Amino acid sequence: MTDDTDLRIIRELQGEMPLSPDPYGELACKAGCTVEELLLRLTRMRTDGSLKRIGAILRHRNSGFNANGLLVCVLAEEKIEEAGLTLAGYPEVSHCYRRLAYRDWPYNLYAMIHGHSESEVLQIVNRFVREQAVEIYDTLFSTEELKKSSFSL
Structure with missing residues (x-):
């Protein structure tokens, strides 16, 4: 109570x-x-269950990370867990998660990668896709940082 x-x-x-x-x-x-x-x-x-978690919010641009790329990949179901654990272990990755794929959006592994420049983010992406033999992927870059907030009492 x-x-x-x-x-x-x-x-x-x-x-x-x-x-x-x-x-x-x-x-x-x-x-x-x-x-x-x-x-x-x-x-x-x-x-x-009344408290889900206590977490930090990183204001990437204030921290000098001006490039934030969302890596989206298509991986075989049996490879997602291992590849996701590898990707989540990169220090530049803040989020890494699996999502359902759809016919018009086939991606099933996502990761938010932070760097000082887009080329730095793409180097990390290229290393991962080469190591994991990922054939279908894209990197979507943020153009602005949106307000981060949550529900308040």
Whole structure:
């Protein structure tokens, strides 16, 4: 059951996480509880499904990554998992996931690759497709960074 302390914790999590040696300590203080209680509550919320995850949002362009390319590939079903794990292991990849293919959009493996230039992103793409013998693929580059936000209480 969600109570006032849970709601304070959720509201604090929806803002900026403190950049400090003890971010959960600061969060607990703002929410009016101890760190131990905060962690127990977060664990309970995660277990009961009221909290999906706590994640960072990277503002790529502010970080100097001006080129962001979405690699889309067509792979045989039996190769997707291994290729996806390989691709997800690249430090330049922030997202890597499988999607259903459709007749007019056949791609089933996607990855967001970040670099300082489009040519840097394409070097990473070329390395991956060569190593994995990918024949059908494309790279879609972002032209602008859209507002990143989520639902807030």
